[in-house]
Amino acid sequence: MGLLSGLKDSLQRVTDSLFSEDEQKRIGIYGPPNAGKTTLANRIARDWTGDAIGPESHIPHETRRARRKENVEIERNGKSVSIDIVDTPGVTTKVNYEEFLDYEMEKDDAVRRSREATEGVAEAMHWLREDVDGVIYVLDSTEDPFTQVNTMLIGIIESRDLPVLIFANKIDLDDASTQRIRNAFPQHETVPLSALEGNNMDEVYDKIAEYFG
Amino acid sequence: MPEAKASDNDGVQIDLISAERMDGLASMEKIRMILDGVRDGKIVILEDGLSPDEESKLIEVTMTEISPDEFNGIEIETYPRSSTSDSGILGRIMGREETSKLTVIGPANQIETLHKDETVISALVSRK
Numbered sequence: 001m002g003l004l005s006g007l008k009d010s011l012q013r014v015t016d017s018l019f020s021e022d023e024q025k026r027i028g029i030y031g032p033p034n035a036g037k038t039t040l041a042n043r044i045a046r047d048w049t050g051d052a053i054g055p056e057s058h059i060p061h062e063t064r065r066a067r068r069k070e071n072v073e074i075e076r077n078g079k080s081v082s083i084d085i086v087d088t089p090g091v092t093t094k095v096n097y098e099e100f101l102d103y104e105m106e107k108d109d110a111v112r113r114s115r116e117a118t119e120g121v122a123e124a125m126h127w128l129r130e131d132v133d134g135v136i137y138v139l140d141s142t143e144d145p146f147t148q149v150n151t152m153l154i155g156i157i158e159s160r161d162l163p164v165l166i167f168a169n170k171i172d173l174d175d176a177s178t179q180r181i182r183n184a185f186p187q188h189e190t191v192p193l194s195a196l197e198g199n200n201m202d203e204v205y206d207k208i209a210e211y212f213g
Numbered sequence: 214m215p216e217a218k219a220s221d222n223d224g225v226q227i228d229l230i231s232a233e234r235m236d237g238l239a240s241m242e243k244i245r246m247i248l249d250g251v252r253d254g255k256i257v258i259l260e261d262g263l264s265p266d267e268e269s270k271l272i273e274v275t276m277t278e279i280s281p282d283e284f285n286g287i288e289i290e291t292y293p294r295s296s297t298s299d300s301g302i303l304g305r306i307m308g309r310e311e312t313s314k315l316t317v318i319g320p321a322n323q324i325e326t327l328h329k330d331e332t333v334i335s336a337l338v339s340r341k
Contacts, residue, residue: 093272094286094321095279111281122276125269146329148290152268159265 024071026084027212028132030124030157032149033060033090035138036169040195041087044208045069047201053087059103061117063089066127074205081213088127089120091149128156134163134212141168141176141192145184154185163211166190167204172197225256225323225338232261240267244274251287251320252278256338262291262316288324290334291316 029037042052054067069085097114101107128135135157139145157164166185168178172194182190191207193200228250235243243263248271250257263271271289279286291314317324317334328335 091272092286093275093289095276096285096321097281114279114281118276118279122273125273125276129266129269148288148326151291152265152272152289156265156269 024082024084025133025212026068026086026131027134027136027208028086028088028124028127029136029138030088030128030153031090031138032140032143032147033092034058035090035140035143036195037090037138038063038087040136040138040167040169040193041067041069041085043195043198043201044074044085045072047205048072048074053085060099061090061095061113061120063087064113064116064120065089066120066123074209076206076209076213079209079213081209083208083212086127086132088124089117091121091124091153093149095121128153129160132162134165136165136167136208137188138167138169138195139181140170141178141181142170142173145181150184154188158187164188165207165211167195168192169195172199223340225254225340227256227258229258230260232259235259235261240264240270243267244271247271247318248274248278248287251318252284254320254323256317256319256324259316259318262314284320286321287318288321288326288336289316289318290326290329290336292329292332292334 029041031037038054038056041054042056045051045053049069049072051069053069054063056062066089067087069087072083072085074081074083095114095117097107097110100110100113105113137150137154137157139150154164166181166188168176168181168190170176171178171192176192178190178192189207189211191200191203193204230246238246244267247257247259262268271287275287278284315334317336319336319338323339325337325339326334327337
């Protein structure tokens with residue numbers, strides 16, 4: 001009897017672990033280059049774990065490898081939500097090393113950066129198809145959101161039925177427009193914020209807990 | 214009928230590819246056909262666009278082929294905008310994705326989108 005009951009308990013534990021609703025979700029931070037994805041990832045990681053994820057820069061394609069921060073516990077309204085944050089390289093359909101020469105980079109460094117950037121974009125697309133359970137899509141709210149890359153990526157995310165939140169970043173800047181982003185993607189919730197200044201982070205964490213908890 | 218060849222020196226070749234032609238191809242064959250054309254300096258116009266999954270693979274394969282001073286990637290525009298979210302639950306359950314969208318793809322160093330809205334894509338195409 002003891003053996004049977006022990007076997008039953010073991011099976012129950014295996015079943016629970018396979019179908020647990022509490023399984024850690026991987027949330028990918030996506031968006032075009034220079035939207036502030038790493039600044040946001042660092043803000044979230046610092047607020048809840050004390051560590052950063054990666055270096056930030058105004059030069060495009062600073063993030064050229066997907067970086068994961070595990071077990072980020074976000075507490076909201078007495079409940080705790082645990083997620084993995086995946087900061088991904090900015091997605092584009094073109095990379096020209098000559099763009100980096102404008103940032104006082106030597107040609108060799110610019111060529112290396114462009115090669116790493118292309119590998120990073122391919123890696124980000126692979127993560128999106130295979131390895132994320134939800135998406136935070138970050139846009140620079142001073143820029144036109146009606147770009148083909150944004151349209152394609154949102155289409156890809158929708159086709160995979162992934163939960164998605166759109167973050168309108170950089171609202172601390174004068175020419176920011178959250179409404180323009182809401183108009184571009186009315187089918188999704190848009191949350192305004194400044195990851196750099198930490199503006200509206202309470203709503204950001206409320207929404208993360210609501211969508212990905 | 215012999216296939217027309219682009220001249221080496223002048224003009225820009227535009228390939229308008231019918232939905233019927235694309236229907237018979239596997240995803241990677243479509244991507245290969247598009248990128249081979251674009252890398253030859255052609256502008257490729259698809260009567261019926263790619264599925265979201267194929268678009269994702271197109272970006273990925275494009276990235277692996279970018280090479281300094283040779284190929285900088287692609288410009289791509291679709292009209293109307295992708296509408297997977299409107300394709301209806303039955304269609305999605307049956308695995309039918311809404312891909313009916315005119316798509317223009319060209320080399321990033323030769324094509325520049327001047328204007329785009331719900332009804333018009335206006336592009337400037339330069340010679341190599």
